Amino acid sequence: MLSDLVAALDIGGTKIAGALVDGRGGMLLRTRRATPAREGAETVMGAVEAVLAELAASPLWPRVGAVGIGSAGPVDASAGTVSPVNVPAWRNFPLVERVRRATGGLPVVLVGDGVAMTAAEHWQGAARGHDNALCMVVSTGVGGGLVLGGRLHTGPTGNAGHIGHISVDMDGDPCACGARGCVERIASGPHIAARALENGWRPGPDGDTTAVAVAAAARAGDPIATASFERAARALAAGIAATATLVEIDIAVIGGGVAGAGDVLFAPLRRSLRDYATLSFVRRLTVTPALTGADAGLLGAAAAAAPYRRGTAAEVTFTG
Structure with missing residues (x-):
């Protein structure tokens, strides 16, 4: 039987999503479970197995040739292995190994969630048609x-491109990774919000102190909120420019919750990029929002696993 489908898993701290994905990115079946993140290892694996069991109960399952996993890292x-x-x-x-066992020995491909998002954007999103690209998730972390x-x-x-832990401030604050002044330590959502609060920004009547609220305040003209986003944008620009100089990418795609700030983030980011991407071969580097949204993890897991489908898989290619 033709192995033209991939089973995709998107594993994070709040949810475990699964889908059967065809060669054009169509999701023929979806399912999800909450991640029992504070429970034991086997309880978490039980949720993964429940998602796989629901997919395997479909009459489409015999067409599955591989399993792709995009996991928090x-x-x-x-x-x-994973250590989210x-x-x-x-x-x-x-x-x-556990997923392979649960699926009767199907090939299993594991990538980090940032790499999964990159695979999705290259296959179906803003990086489609680009041979050299950096794709980023800017949210509670930066991957x-x-x-x-x-x-x-x-x-x-499976971690190449983890731009969040490039140091852009040698004397910066300590990062959770052990280094100092990392992109993530400056540009992640929680740190954007913390910076604004430390400098005197105060939330509205709803008490929302997230980066979403800071973005709304910046959009309304609050100078402290604006400065916090501009600082994050400079950190992102420095990291992107360093990556472009090293490997000659021509596009940087940014997704995740912080990217939802729109021009509050992207306008200062593009301005700052002109200050950092100064060499002739990186000056034309463009920055654009991601397009695959909430489906990025599943699409990317499927794209990463597609070349490994067993049986007649070599005769089938995923197409854009």
């Missing part, structure tokens, strides 16, 4: 991935 694709920061019970958890020479570049452990 860190991940280690070479070992097949937001799932404390999973430390070096052998997710690939990313690379497309080089027209192919997803995951690196040996």
Whole structure:
């Protein structure tokens, strides 16, 4: 039977989503469970198995040739393990082997969530048609991935392109990763909000102190909120320009909750990029919002796994 479908899993701290995905990115079946993130390792795996069981109950399941997983990280694709920061019970958890066992020995491909988003944007989103791209998720953290020479570049452990932990301020505040002045330490949603609060910004009557509220205040002209987003934009611009200089990307795609701020983020980011991307071969670098939205994790997991479909998989290619 033709193995023209991929089972995709998107695993995060709040939800475990699954889908059967065809070669054009169509999601023929979807399911999801809440992530029991504060429970034990086997309870979390039980939720993954429940998602897989629902997919496997479909009459479409015999057409599945591989499983793709996009997971919160860190991940280690070479070992097949995951250690998501937001799932404390999973430390070096052998997710690939457990999923392989649960699916009767199907090929399983693991990538980090930033790499999954990159695969999705290159296949169906804003990076489509670009051979060299950086795609980023800017949310509670800052992650990313690379497309080089027209192919997803995951690196040996599946973490290549993790721009959030490039240091852009040598004397900056300590980051959770152990370094100082990382992009994530400045440009993630919680740090944008914390910076605004530290400098005197106060929330409205609803008491919302998230980056969404800071963005709304900046849009309304609040100078402190605006300054916090401008600082985040400079950090992102410095990281993007450094990446472009190193590997010659021509587009940077930004998704995640912070990207929802729109021009509050993108206008100062594009201005700052002109200050950092100064060499002739990076001056034409463009920055654009992501397009795949909430489906990025599932689409990217499917795209990453498509080349590994067993059986007649070699005869089938995913097309845009």
